[in-house]
Amino acid sequence: MDVHSQNVIGAKARPELIRASGITKRFGEILANDGVDLTIREGEIHALLGENGAGKSTLVKILYGALEQTSGTIAWKGKEVSISNPAAARKLGIGMVFQHFSLFEALTVVENIALALPKGEKMADLAERIVEVSNRYGLPLDPKALVADLPVGIRQRIEIVRCLLQEPSLLIMDEPTSVLTPQEADELFKTLFRLADEGCAILYISHRLEEVKRICHHATIMRHGRVVSECDPTKETPATLARMMVGEDVHAVKSDHTGAVGDVLIHLDNVSLEADSTFGVALKNISLDVHAGEVVGIAGIAANGQSELFDVISGERLVHENKSIQLLGSEAGRMKINERRRLGAAFVPEERLGHGAVPGLVLSDNVVLTRHSTGDHLIKKTVVNKSGAENMEKRIKVSYDVRMSHDNPEARSLSGGNLQKFVVGRELDRNPKVMVINQPTWGVDAGAAALIRQALINLARNGAAIVVISQDLDEIYEVADRIAVLSRGELSAPEPAQNMTRERIGMLMAGMGEANSNQQEVQHDATGA
Amino acid sequence: MNGFEALVLTIITASTPLLLAAIGELVVERSGVLNLGVEGMMIVGAVAAFGVAHVTGSPLLGVVAALFAGVAMSVLFGVLTLNLMANQVATGLALTILGLGLSGMIGEGFIGEPGQRLAALHIPVLSDLPLVGSIVFSQDILVYASIALVIGTYHFLFRTRSGLILRAVGDNHTSAHALGYSVIKVRFLAVMFGGACAGLAGAYLSLAYTPQWVEGMTAGRGWIALALVVFASWRPNRVLIGAYLFGAVSILQFHAQAAGIGVPSQLMSAMPYLATIIVLIIISRNVTLTKTNTPACLGKAFVPDR
Known part of the structure; x- marks a missing residue:
């Protein structure tokens, strides 16, 4: 798809829309953002890349006014502004589509959208406007439908239309394609190109590097709360983008499909x-x-x-x-x-915290939960073999590179990725058939x-x-x-x-x-x- | 006044305190807060109403006092659960125990004292009509207030922007916060409204139902009101039906007992509860209805991540 080719030319010449300088956000001991600089130009689809915990979400929440920075400044169209809450962000012209939808399931489409708009418009008028705007951008919606009855693809549409009704100058999208089919994603990209052509800037967060390369004009890459590089993703490959994110070569998965x-x-x-x-x-x-x-x-x-x-x-x-x-x-x-x-047989469910592991139990106890009857001698005459479980926990930690702040912590204290490595490792350690x-x-x-x-x-x-x-x-x-x-x-x-x-x-x-x-x-x- | 008129009047009298307390709790729960202290707020309202009416001689001042007493109790609940994040269930139960004890202490001197009765409003012409005149147009101000509250609450929740915000806060407080609404403020106002309604319900008991002070005179009506809100699946019109159904069954079983029906009186006294439980079970079988009307954040504490 080369819909946006004309858009790339002269990208640098476009005026700056928002410039965040030296943004720092501290949560207790942790620096989630450490002196982050980010500039987005009008009509630009700007990718924000980074691993989990790199600080992307924190940064966009600050831009959207959902979090307050510890220090640093934000300039909007050249003027310094303070974005104290999401309403202030929306007033400036910043809209956001969340990764976990911020919709109200028990309310209808039009009620959901009304909540995000300033008061004053009649529901009936708003419903008409929703139909009009949603059709114009190829995202048809029924204003009277109850959100609980709608599939995820349509729910995302509501979020996008909700933002579009406010005619934003900057649209922030957090992992928008993770719930879409490839075709639905293509439709979304068409809408994004159209918005960019109309001069709306888009800040696009995604783990899917192929897609970033395909649609984004510019990319800012974060690691450990800092901006580590900027690039033109159209000139990179997914592998080089991944290297910038991780800071080292990502071990390429080798499958050699044998048949x-x-x-x-x-x-x-x-x-x-x-x-x-x-x-x-x-x-x-x-x-x-x-x-x-x-x-x-x-x-x-x-x-x-x-x-x-x-x-x-x-x-x-x-x-x-x-x-x-x-x-x-x-x-x-x-x-x-x-x-x-x-x-x-071994099984690893989707939900790691609460289903795959008990959040409040230490890892060695979590080991016992799936391994107690699989011939590992973790139960001796109805009594749990503590040291056996602890040895197993250590073995899994080493084999699968599970990183933890101290030995044998509670499952809930591990980061998502580390807990997943542990939960998968616990089953792989058995060598299941x-x-x-x-x-x-x-x-x-x-x-x-x-x-x-x-x-x-x-x-x-x-x-x-x-x-x-x-x-x-x-x-x-x-x-x-x-x-x-x-x-x-x-x-x-x-x-x-x-x-x-x-x-x-x-x-x-x-x-x-x-x-x-x-x-x-x-x-x-x-x-x- | 014939027997039918008397029957209908007693049913209205039995239903009104339930309706007042339930409609308040409905708004509280729609905002996502579970206040189990209705019984406590109600009885404090009852003793405040009786006391002020007794001292000043004005039942209307008693009503106002009950309203403020209910609000004061609810503010205590609000500060503990919304600002200090105390557990809502435990705090609500504590509020009931506190209310029962406090009212007993305050009301000690009022036992056996003659009470003031809230006067029926006399509307020229209408009140003099046969039958409807005495049933519909000769009630006291709290009966009218209870009906007006149901209509007003319905309009507020489903026709106004503020009501939409309140429902949104009860459905998904995280999203409401992300949109820039003050979850705590909305909930606090809802809790205070619930307190005011519970206070009025108490005032009705000690100024109209039985114009005297008896310790523990709410007799579990706060709990019935809580059950009614669930029974009504958080819809104001169904709260109205539920309150009157409960009131009607509890009065009718008295008449049935008086008529010497061959059923043990204990079983008859249990009838209103049984009827409510049965209707509750039937209603909650409709999963989609319950699902779309149940406030999804009910009873969950909200901690802003800012």
Whole structure:
């Protein structure tokens, strides 16, 4: 897509919109921002890059008035301003689309938007204006719909339209594409280009470097609370951008898709499961064989049955037919989770804090929770073997580079990436023959993500069958030998990764799957992510 | 006055204190705060109303005193839970215990004293109409106030911007804060409104229901009001229906007992509670309805991250 090519030319000539100088923010002992300088010009799509904890969110919250800087100044169109709260930011012309949506689920679309606007407009007039603006930017919305009933893609639209109604000069977007299909993301990019052409600046935060390279004119890279470099992302590669973020070469994940496969270790035969609540998803006739030695990636947008699929394979929810799920050759559909673990299976759920680990327990106690009945002698005559658990915790810490401030801390004190390394490491340490993992690197920075992905591939190459459920397509392409797509509780037939284009995955995600699977277009350009 | 008129009048009298307290608590809970101290605020309102009316001879001044007494109790709750982040459930329970004790102490001298009755308003022509005249147009000011509060609250919550902000704060306080609304201020005002309503409910008990002071005279009505808010799934019109349903069942069971129905009196006395519980169960079976009306932040403390 080269829609914005004309936009790049003369980018430097454009006037400055906002200039933040020497921004410092201290939380107790920690310096979240340390003398950060950032300049954004009118009509520029400006990327803000950095690993988790690099201070990006803190910086944008300060720009949006949701946090107050400890020191430093902000100049808006050349004049120094104090942005004391979000209302002040909106008054200047700064809008923000949050990563975790700031919507009110029990309210309607028009009520949600009214809350973000200054008072004075009648609801009926506002509803008309929403329809008009949302259609103009290709983001159609029904003002009377209740937010709780809307899918994430539409919810994001509400946030964007909410900002657009205030005719912002600067739009801040925090990870906007993490919940979208590739097609939805393309639509979003069109809207962004259009806004930039109209002179609106966009500050764009994303972990997806491909996408940054594709749409952004300028990039500021942060590390440990400081700006470490600036660049023109169109002239960089994702690998060089990643190096600037991490400060060292990110170990490239090597998969060498072999195709050599062994016995079927995970066998799902027509697995169905009814939805457990109005907001749950029913699984419909899911069949899947995963062989020893391979990684099967399950792509899909959030809330299309990922958790339910994980739950039936792990045993958190039981299916009616014992034989419809087979693990390592044993019928396991009605088996409890520990019985499945004893067969040699391991499971890592999506939510690491609260589901994968108990926040208030120390790590060695968390080790016991999944390893107590797997032949590791952590329970001796009903008594927990403390020293055994502590040794295991140390081993996991060393093998998987889990960084902690002191030995054996509570799970909640670890950062997200480190806790994920621990939770994954705890299961990998068993050398399982079957592994099912949901969102292995959700919110984990590039370095830790590479480590986890490589460990999964290595485990497969040593003869394990692995299912990786992920909403991150780049991750799926990195680790998977075969890819299937989950859409509204239905799973497409897995196909070799090199045959699956992004376009095709996008179509399957949108539910246009199985009926027309042989009309697949021959496209090889997008596979090599 | 015939038997039917008397029946309807007693039902209105039994329902009004519940309605007053419940509509206040509804607004409090819609803002995301769970105040279990309704019973305590109510009884302090009752003793304040009785005392001031007794001393000054003016029931209207008693009503005003009850209002302020309820607000004072709620401010105590607000400071503890909203400013000092104390647990809302524990603080609410403590407020009830405090209210019961405090009112007993203040009211010691009032026991057995003759009370002042809140006068019925006399509206020319209308009050003299047969039947409707005595039922609809000859009530005291608090009965009218309770109905007006229901209509006003409905209008406020669903038709005004301030009401929208209040609902937003109850649904997602983090987002409301991010949009620049003062969560604590909105909640504090809601809590004070709840206190004022509970105070008025107490005043109705000691100035109209039984114009005298009896220790513990609220007799669990604050708890019923709390249950009614849930029963009504946080909708003002359903609070009105619920309060009158409870009031009607509790009066009718008296009449049934008096008529010598062959059911143990204990079971009959339990009827209003049973009826409420059954309706509660039926209502909460409708998951979507409950889900869209339940304030998602109910009972959660808000700590701004600024």
